Amino acid sequence: MHNHPSAVMMFAAGFGTRMKDLTLNQPKPMIEVAGKTLIDHTLDLVGAAGLTKVVANLHYKPQVLQGLLEKRGVQTLVETPEILETGGGLRNALPLLGDGPVFTTNTDAIWAGPNPLSLLARAWQPLKMDALLISVPLAQAVGHAGTGDFIIGEDGRLQRGPGVIYGGVQIIKTDLLAEIDASKFSLNVLWDRILQSQRLYGLIYPGNWCDVGHPDGIKLAEDMLAAQNV
Template structure:
């Protein structure tokens, strides 16, 4: 890479799967091992490969704004909710041109920094590079998997490895989508058809913290010996 990537941290969702804990706070401010999920995610961005940081907000946005006050983090406010694709497009004036990283805030990691791993693997020929994890290295996730990685690194839809919520992607195609709110899955499917969707496997362990019962699983993983 020649310059740091801007990173979009998704933090605007309603957190319905995390109820009742989200009755009085947004999901990114729920604590795991004594720290907010959003802070766990922001820790990952404190590396040379990351430049500008943007957090999107919607549900209980004032609480997220207050939590981030005084930090070098920009806010992208959404009203109404725009989903992942629409939210990323809405934030592009802040993120800037060029490929960007995106990171979900409802997960914790144990092992190498995932953003560093992505930056090291990024190549100009790629339209997007998704970080996946084998099921044996996952906690808290319900599902059979999202993608299979071919020998050349290209991705196809298959119940094999699980998408972790971390990626690098080019954003020039986002403007082609007519609707305001849309999922990044729409863009990924088009990239896959063109042969531009790539993936790599994460070298550590990952926990999806989408439900209250996932919190003790995440804390147990964080306390485990280094992998």
């Protein structure tokens, strides 16, 4: 098993129900922010990080995304009949991703700052880490009303609690997936196992971040990008 990731899993299977009418006829990653689809924003980050082995899981209205992604060199897996969630989707993609650590990224966030994938690659220390999560301080999470997902220690180790937000991008080792019995499950199940060995780490993101999880998030993300370019 190699220790440095060269493959990325893009999560693009969700229903996007909070986007209401915007996802009646298209999957959420096809929603446009600042004249570019969410999936293209993500693909730009992946390309800029130099990652060429790219896999995406699809489920809701998969045909809309499948042709676009395959033209961009992305291998796709349509989850049927049920969506497998993030953990199950990652395990299902392992034959394409390989057996080493991998990047995973959500496809519904906009970043104003350095490429989060590149930051993770530089900070990854496989001898002590089983996962490294981009962690966004609350003050830099545009439009986010929650209290955070993790507490980050001075050494970068994470524990559950209010503090920083998981930004949806990480490097993670995948060997523990084989120990999970369920076919569909969240990545939280895998993180909980890693937390037990104190090998779950976070990396503070230095820029701003916006989760486009609801229609209002589109304008918030566009305003954030506009402010960055002033």
